[in-house]
Amino acid sequence: MIEEVTDIAQTNLWSHHIFEDQFPNDVFTIEPNYNTVYGICFSPPNCEVVCLTFLSNGKLSPFWEIEQPKIPKNDLNEDYLSVKTQFAGPEIHKQLMVFFDYINKKYLENFDLNDEGNYWESKNEQLLEDTFTKYSNFIEGFDSLLENIPIGENESIEDYLLRIAEMNRKKNDENESDNGD
Template structure:
């Protein structure tokens, strides 16, 4: 898997880093793990780093979630990997889903993926583009509100955000009515 992801990273001119390449033994024990990280991370443009990294017990874990001995094996049970692709665009998102689909079929026994773009489930290009457009519009709209509505002198951040949301809701109600 590391060799294939290295080839993909090189072909796309993505930065990447290879950690340890071979597990210490073929027999995994879920009770413990050593301090080494195994696998690869790569970085498509305008995207979070994608970590296909594992502990010595075979459990997938983003290397940046580990604080050496501070994390217990029980805390890793709820661990997940997250890759934000909003600013990378639908084509990079689609490419990553294709990569995840490939490595899931070839290398993983138990791999769950939640895709907010719904491309993983549907392979629908138009739905993916529409979802990206919707989230881009939301981000741009919120950014515009922040630019145009200053925080009050004694206003808490919570009160400010509630006030912005109320203004936005009134604006949306006016546009719909």
């Protein structure tokens, strides 16, 4: 798998990093070894790092949790992968969905993907575009809101967000009154 992922990363000019590439004695251990990371990570443009990193027992786990000595080992999130593609755009997102589909069929067992872009399940490009547009508009709107309504000098984040929510509620109430609702 590491060789194929390396080829894919190199073909797309994505930086990548290989950790250990072979499990001890070429088998999974019953108890995980938390001192060694197996697998590969790569970085598509404007995207979080994609990590196919594993514990010695074969469980998928983000390398930063495995390598973090302060996390109690029984609190590790084994068997999950998370990648934010919002700023990478729909084309990279779609490319990663095709990649995960291929890797899943060839190398993984019991792999389940939750795609907030809805492309994994639907293969609907328009739905993916619409979802990216919706989230981008939300982020831009929130950014604009933060620019236009600055936080008060001694205001806590919680109070600031409550103030914005109250302003929004009042505005919605006014709009409903103006529309005769």
